[in-house]
Amino acid sequence: MILVTGGAGFIGSNFVLDWLAAADEPVVNLDALTYAGNLGNLTSLQGDPRHIFVHGDIGDCALVTSLLAQHRPRAIVNFAAESHVDRSIHGPEDFVQTNIVGTFRLLEAVRAYWGGLDVADQAAFRFLHVSTDEVYGSLAKDDPPFSETHRYEPNSPYSASKAASDHLVRAYHHTYGLPVLTTNCSNNYGPYHFPEKLIPLVIHNALAGKPLPIYGDGQQVRDWLYVTDHCSAIRRVLAGGRPGETYNVGGWNEKPNLDVVHTLCAILDELSPRTDGQPYRAQITYVTDRPGHDRRYAIDAGKIERELGWKPAETFETGICKTVQWYLDNQAWVGNVTSGAYRDWVGKQYGAQQ
Numbered sequence: 001m002i003l004v005t006g007g008a009g010f011i012g013s014n015f016v017l018d019w020l021a022a023a024d025e026p027v028v029n030l031d032a033l034t035y036a037g038n039l040g041n042l043t044s045l046q047g048d049p050r051h052i053f054v055h056g057d058i059g060d061c062a063l064v065t066s067l068l069a070q071h072r073p074r075a076i077v078n079f080a081a082e083s084h085v086d087r088s089i090h091g092p093e094d095f096v097q098t099n100i101v102g103t104f105r106l107l108e109a110v111r112a113y114w115g116g117l118d119v120a121d122q123a124a125f126r127f128l129h130v131s132t133d134e135v136y137g138s139l140a141k142d143d144p145p146f147s148e149t150h151r152y153e154p155n156s157p158y159s160a161s162k163a164a165s166d167h168l169v170r171a172y173h174h175t176y177g178l179p180v181l182t183t184n185c186s187n188n189y190g191p192y193h194f195p196e197k198l199i200p201l202v203i204h205n206a207l208a209g210k211p212l213p214i215y216g217d218g219q220q221v222r223d224w225l226y227v228t229d230h231c232s233a234i235r236r237v238l239a240g241g242r243p244g245e246t247y248n249v250g251g252w253n254e255k256p257n258l259d260v261v262h263t264l265c266a267i268l269d270e271l272s273p274r275t276d277g278q279p280y281r282a283q284i285t286y287v288t289d290r291p292g293h294d295r296r297y298a299i300d301a302g303k304i305e306r307e308l309g310w311k312p313a314e315t316f317e318t319g320i321c322k323t324v325q326w327y328l329d330n331q332a333w334v335g336n337v338t339s340g341a342y343r344d345w346v347g348k349q350y351g352a353q354q
């Protein structure tokens with residue numbers, strides 16, 4: 001079996017669902033259920049003995065040690081993190097705690113477990129750390145995309161904390177020989193995406209008749225990857241990646257934020273038009289820019305394609321249509337995650353601008 005951390009979040013839950021759809025290998029899913037963790041993402045697995053959910057923290061060494069001893073996983077996929085850049089600007093401490101200290105404690109528990117395996121199991125074992133393209137910093141308009149050898153230059157407390165965790169993972173390979181793999185992926189989108197992030201926030205606000213907030217001039221560029229393509233890349237790296245290596249994962253889909261929002265508005269105009277006949281783009285509102293906002297991310301996903309034969313299956317056009325349709329079909333899920341604490345966050349981040 002494998003141990004997945006953060007498997008009740010956006011990408012982790014998509015990964016668990018995909019994993020169990022593709023193979024019968026059980027998953028132990030360790031998640032602290034922060035505001036971003038939602039067991040409602042996994043309701044289709046209720047009663048499935050292949051999915052064992054454990055409520056807990058990756059930083060809880062005693063818990064992780066006992067889970068490893070009990071389930072003896074052959075691999076760990078570490079998704080658990082604080083993941084939202086704006087939240088890291090309001091309050092960096094949780095990011096340091098989970099992304100740095102939590103990853104360190106997880107690595108320590110795993111190192112002890114791995115050290116006790118026999119030689120064959122040690123060689124077969126993998127620790128896959130899920131990271132981000134944001135560790136590389138920001139690109140100018142004509143710069144080549146990030147390759148795996150691009151220097152680390154994180155600009156936000158979030159990306160700095162992810163960079164620190166990447167360095168720890170790397171060090172555990174070089175110093176202790178732990179067979180680690182790291183993936184650095186671009187912006188994901190798709191089902192179960194928490195509506196604090198641009199794409200689900202815009203869909204949610206559009207349908208609720210609220211402003212669609214564009215930070216600054218809206219010309220910041222992100223590379224977008226449909227979430228199940230990220231999941232298939234992780235499976236591929238886990239199966240064939242070389243220990244100690246890092247793999248960049250991306251969709252070859254660079255888009256300015258304003259174009260993404262215009263695309264979402266056009267799809268919604270088609271699938272769920274406003275009752276007053278006005279286009280959704282009329283709700284676009286320019287708001288104060290994110291402090292330290294990275295201008296452009298772009299990923300060179302050539303290494304994972306050359307070495308492991310992975311390519312995304314979705315284009316931005318197919319993935320974004322599926323995503324909008326999913327949100328229209330799953331308004332109850334959105335209703336559940338946008339109550340209570342979510343409303344407090346929106347008030348804090350957008351204030352009178354909402």
Ligand code: NAD
Pocket residue numbers: 005006007008009010011012030031032033034035036037038056057058059078079080081082083084098102130131132133162184185186187188189194
């Ligand atoms: P998310 O915020 O939706 O989910 C994070 C999950 O981790 C939640 O279920 C949360 O409860 C859990 N968690 C948080 N702290 C924990 C702790 N201390 N112990 C155990 N569980 C904890 O995040 P996501 O968007 O699904 O991202 C998952 C991973 O992928 C993160 O490591 C993130 O840095 C990375 N990543 C995300 C993207 C993206 O576009 N979302 C892109 C590249 C990489």
Ligand code: DAU
Pocket residue numbers: 083084085086131132133134185186187188196197198199201213214215216218220221222257290297
């Ligand atoms: O690049 C990978 C990263 O992508 C992941 O590591 C992060 O976990 C994930 O949150 C994401 O970070 P971003 O900051 O790029 O995603 P976000 O959806 O927050 O913002 C996307 C872009 O849209 C960014 O340039 C900021 C802008 N934006 C965002 C929000 C929430 C707006 O203009 N308005 C908004 O209201």
